Amino acid sequence: MSEPIVHLQDLAKTYRVHERPAGFKNSLVSLVRRKYKEVHAVRGVSFDVHQGEVVGFLGPNGAGKTTTLKMLSGLLNPTSGTATVLGYTPWRRQHEFLRQISLVMGNRSQLHWDIPAMDSFLVNQVIYQIPEARFRATLDELVQLLDLGELLSKPIRNLSLGERMKCELAAALLHRPRVLFLDEPTLGVDVTMQGRIRRFVADYNRLTGATVLLTSHYMADVTALCRRVIVIHHGRLLYDGDLPRLAERVLPFKLIRLDLDPEALHAELDAYGEVTERDDQKITLRVPRSQAPDIVGRLLAEQPVLDLTVEDPPIEEVIDLVFASDASAEPKVLVG
Amino acid sequence: MRYWLHVYRVNLRVAWALLMQYRFSTLIWAVWGFVGPLISLAVWTAASQSRNGAIANGGQSYSGSDFAAYFLVYMVFSHLTMSWDAFEFAYRVRTGSLSPQLLRPLHPIHADASFNMGFKALTSVLLLPAWVLLFVLLRPSIASSWSNMLISVPALILAALTSYIWQYCLAVIAFWTTRVDAIHQFYFVLDSFLSGRIAPMALMPAWISGIANYTPFYGMGAFPVEVALGRVPPPAAAAGMVVQLVWFIVGLTVFRTLWTAGVKQYSAVGA
Secondary structure (H helix, E strand, O other), X not given: XXXXXXXXXXXXXXXXXXXXXXXXXXXXXXXXXXXEEEEEEEXXXXXXXXOOOEEEEEOOOOOOHHHHHHHHHOOOOOOEEEEEEOOEOHHHOOHHHHOOXXXXXXXXXXXXXXXXXXXXXXHHHHHOOOOHHHHHHHHHHHHHHHOOHHHHHOEHHHOOHHHHHHHHHHHHHXXXXXXXXXXXXXXXXXXXXXXXXXXXXXXXXXXXXXXXXEEOOOHHHHHHHOOEEEEXXXXXXXXXXXXXXHHHHHOOEEEEEEEEOXXXXXXXXXXXXXXXXXXXXXXXXXXXXHHHHHHHHHHHHHOOEEEEEEEOOOHHHHHHHHHOOOOOOOOOOEOO | OHHHHHHHHHHHHHHHHHHHHOHHHHHHHHHHOOHHHHHHHHHHHHHHHOOOOEEEXXXXXXXXXXXXXXXXXXXXXXXXXXXXXXXXXXXXXXXOOOHHHHOOOOOHHHHHHHHHHHHHHHHHHHHHHHHHHHHHHHOOOOOOOHHHXXXXXXXXXXXXXHHHHHHHHHHHHHHXXXXXXXHHHHHHHHHHHHOOOOXXXXXXXXXXXXXXXXXXXXXXXXXXXXXXXOOOOHHXXXXXXXXHHHHHHHHHHHHHHHHHHHOOOOOOOOO
């Protein structure tokens, strides 16, 4: 297998945070005796990402996802461990490295607030030393893919959140980065815009072969874009592997959705599995994953089934279950 | 070289676009530079009038019109050498808005320096009529020659460079403590006394001017003014510029050291 584009080995980041209890007396005490607490944001995370992969980086708030992305993009120095991106040590921030990556943060703008996006794009053209012909070609492509059109001439502060995010993406991709770090790129934007951004990221990956590492709280982003997910919790890696396999390991169930003939509304279905939903003649059964084929066979033979589908549990449910582990307990590592 | 010209040109264009966007705010900030020198001028003019029209110390004498010349030239030069990056930079570190700048293959100081130059160029044009009016109204005594004026140009450029790099050193302290305002105020107090901002150095007590000789402040403030006004003989002016250059190089070295250590402390809060 080829050399990984992103390689982490026991990467860790610990913050030293000043803390004091509330109250005037405690604030006086803290003047002379300051107490610090160590916050282990990332604890020895290791993984590799290869050329062209789109990897979903999942975890609840405070899990260490953004801290990891900040280390990989060179914003933060780690406390220990090593990492390379495209063969470079990110936190050295060599210009040759920075010219080949981009970090898009849903809550942070790289564009000047008071002037049109096009002015910021022209600054990027010079800073990233993009030849005029390539700049125009990439810009035209981005304008088309993201439907930027008239947005380019409006001051950023006059754009909606979704429009601003499209301009942010364009600014981040003008230099055609080989590695793209996306931190909550669809944060706060409406469903239509989320879909458009997802399609755009998928297209960018397909057309350029760029490697993408994505964090998002919207599972739809992850399911649409990522075959592989890395789950991190309390700063530790919990799972690294295929998204469908994560569901298999965490929730060993299948959902059978049935549409029954109205005559059978009172049919005894508990014998097949746990009835989790019942809405008129539509019924959802939860059954052990290994027994699903047999149960489907029995249902079709014994019940007046009009329609039947077999599904994995919603990924949100899977992720909820993974993250529901006790905060004080050592997280259980799931092998990918 | 061509790359750097492009970088500064494109950043200057952005700086002007931003400054034009908030033109009244820009003008108010620029006019604020009048306040300090004009107050000092009023105080020293009154003092000289109460002492038979002139104040002398250490072989140098200042009449009311000499004070007018000194503080008016100081006002113009101060406008061209000023920097405000310590405040801006601390804000960026505190809010995490420095992050996008750190991710670009260009040191943030270049965009900031472009903005600084853009502000000065634009506001100098806007302030020019006001400066001319003040020179006409206050009738300063400028007995200097064109050669002195010319010699003061490199001294002024070195003053601007030195002032900028030391202010940026101050700014970088924000990596360790985000409340750099207090440190900046202390710096401003030192600058006021040691740069000649509140009085010509010749009129300051000997111990203050003695200390000033061992700091970069005099070279960043009164020195180019005194060169322009012909109060510094050419050999002393040349020696003064060497001292300015040394302080600039020291500042650059301190800045690089602080930056390398400081950026490791950056916690990229919120971004």
